[in-house]
Amino acid sequence: MKNTLTIAVDAMGGDGAPKKIIDGIIHHHKKDNSIFYKIFGDQEKINKFILNKLGKDNYEIIHTSEIVENTDTPLTAAKRGKNTSMWMAIDSVRNKKADVIISAGNTGALFVIAKLNLKMIENIDKPALSGLWPTKKGMSVVLDLGANIECSDKNLIDFAIMGSSLFKSLFPQETPKVALLNIGSEELKGNEIIKETYQKLNQIVNEDFEFKGFIEGNHLMDGEVNVIVVDGFTGNVALKTAEGTANFITSELKQAMTGSVFGKLGSLIAINSLKKFKKKLDPRLYNGAILLGLDSPVIKSHGGTDYIGFSNSLSVCKKVINGNLIQKIKQKIN
16 A cells, blocks of 8 residues: 555635545645545535545545534634534544644634644744745745744744744755844844844754844845744734735736737737746645644645645645654754
């Protein structure tokens, strides 16, 4: 049997579930048949979309008709009990029946249920939501993207260690280069917490990452650093701003290229360059946020992505397991 990795999939979370989730699994299986999928959700609905597109030795459906709604508060989701598809998927990782869990469902609910079921890594106080962002030179890891509104200097240092561990797991041939997102690049800029974090990170001597100081928002995509650390409030604002800017640029460019005869002619001439531009900004390529700090990997797929985006987040699941992410963090955290 080729399967070497088991992914627990909450099939009922996110827009268009379970069809989008199952289509994503099928698409991913065509590229990589080394995965076993434990699929949690309504068996009748799931079977309708699987048909004969997956071999019986590649998946198992664990039936439940109970789900976490997108409109649920984290507390409401937790009170729904242990029979929701999200809770059961997370529980399978806790019981070592799966290596990693992925859900496109309610983000707040996923965090709370994951924290209720999974232990924190020793010496880490708060988990952090990390994501992948495109840069001029490749990819960067950004954290925290919204799990923690307020952070201490210790939290930010932990994020630096976890973020560099994640980057090394995903890109083992590259050196993590860490920077703190701030309102300026000078040492005197920023609040007391970020300045204290700067001083402490500057004194850390190790081979795990290079500390590059502060970075301003207008340089996030330059690629000079590849691990960007920030508190959850600022990180979430930065994320939503980046997403909105990317959508604005692609929308305006599309209108300019299709709004007139000259625009259409220009788009035909530059079609190869436009395809490269579109691919660079395609959010589906960067789908798959990782909740760091727990002793098992939890992956959050964007609820609004399509099956291609969900398939890409399944690839992230495999990378963090094969890259020994949790072990890397445990070895480096103090």
